[in-house]
Amino acid sequence: MLPTFRKLLLVAAAIMLAACGSHGTAVDTIWTARYVVTMDPQRTVIEDGALAISGDHIVEAGPRATIDAKYTAAQRLDAGDAIITPGLINTHTHAAMSLFRGIADDLKLQEWLDKYIFPAEAKNVDREFVRWGTRLAVLEMALSGTTTYTDMYYFEDTVAEETKRAGLRGVLGETIIGMPSPDYKTPQAALAGTEAFLRTYGNDPLIVPAVAPHSIYTNSDETLVACRRLANQYQKPLLIHLSETKKENDDALSARKKTPTAALDSLGVLNGWTVAAHGVWLDDADLAILKARGTGLAHCPSSNMMLASGVAPVVKMLMLDIPVGLGTDGVAGSNNDHNMMEEMDLAAKLQKVSTGDPQALTAKEAFAMATIGGAKALRLDKLIGSIEPGKRADLIAIRLDQPNAVPLYNVYSQLVYALKGADVSDVMVNGKLIVRERKMLTLNQPEILARAEEYRKSIAAPLTRKTLASKTP
16 A cells, blocks of 8 residues: 555645646636737737636736636636627716616706705615615626726615625715715714725725715815815725816806816815716816826716716816726716716717817727726726736626627727627626626526616606696696
């Protein structure tokens, strides 16, 4: 009989061979596809590409033959005739408002907020509303290729719970507003609740907690300053709406003799990690301030168009190297979907038609805004936004076998102008597969859709009565 020591050596060798195969380094997963669009600094596109994934991160991307020669994997995902890209990054939304989808359309922002959204929230929003609204939103986002989203809403600890349950990545901001809200009745209570939220999720692998004062026009200066102080204390982002409408700018100029950007800067609110949504009505001096402060901007083309808010000067922003991402905004009349593929298409076309220049925002630039540009706007570009060794494995595969996907001459053109959210087949976040062949693996889709219909009935009933009453002679 062999000595026990030699037996142990042989067993160990057998285990190593089983793990690593006869050649190559063992990794958890290898993905392959017709193209890998990396969005690295060189904007490398790999034909017949593959990438090796270990744990939560990317090990290497390259030609399929190279990856297969260097690595063996416990799991393989052959996406076939598809494009693998970084996951899409939604830099501004209000996820739970998905349960208000279409409640009030074709209105100006202030009328939409004051007459419909704020009253509807006061009557309907509680923790369970937020839970199911978030489930509906992250289901829609994941199935259309979003792997990271930035949120501003109420009961944000519940938003975080549901985001983690679904397996998405989130930059999640607890709303602070100068009126009674569904979760906190005063800004002071909201600040205290936000601090608890920051402590709970301060080191979470998927959640970046944030402080989210709604805007300069819904908060006092004292509250805005306190929000900045709190964000800086915990080294987390401050999220805020900024210069979304001409009215917001005109009101600030009338009351303060300063634009909203200049007013926030004078208060020190922009001194730190900041993500500002919209930025439609920014002049050159405002852009210079935002550039100097390193503020990230979330451009929301669908929302700005639907509410007739205006056209953000995106080309100027990019020329100044201000980090700009794309956002869907909420889906209750300011957009009505969470489809980032649509936002890329609209962002490019909106800049072209508004400037009269068909090259104003190219397809490659628009796709960058939805990936690495969004990551830079959130100051997360060292972790996500591109396919590079060491970055988190946040990936999507987009099919190329549908009529709208052929023929293909340029991958960026196809991604921005031809492919749709429904073409996304597979989604991975932090190394975990959450969508496979268009099936959400982490959520119960039929249950979510059924609950959404229940909420529709309860929300619509008083609206119907109000409409009927208004028509009564």
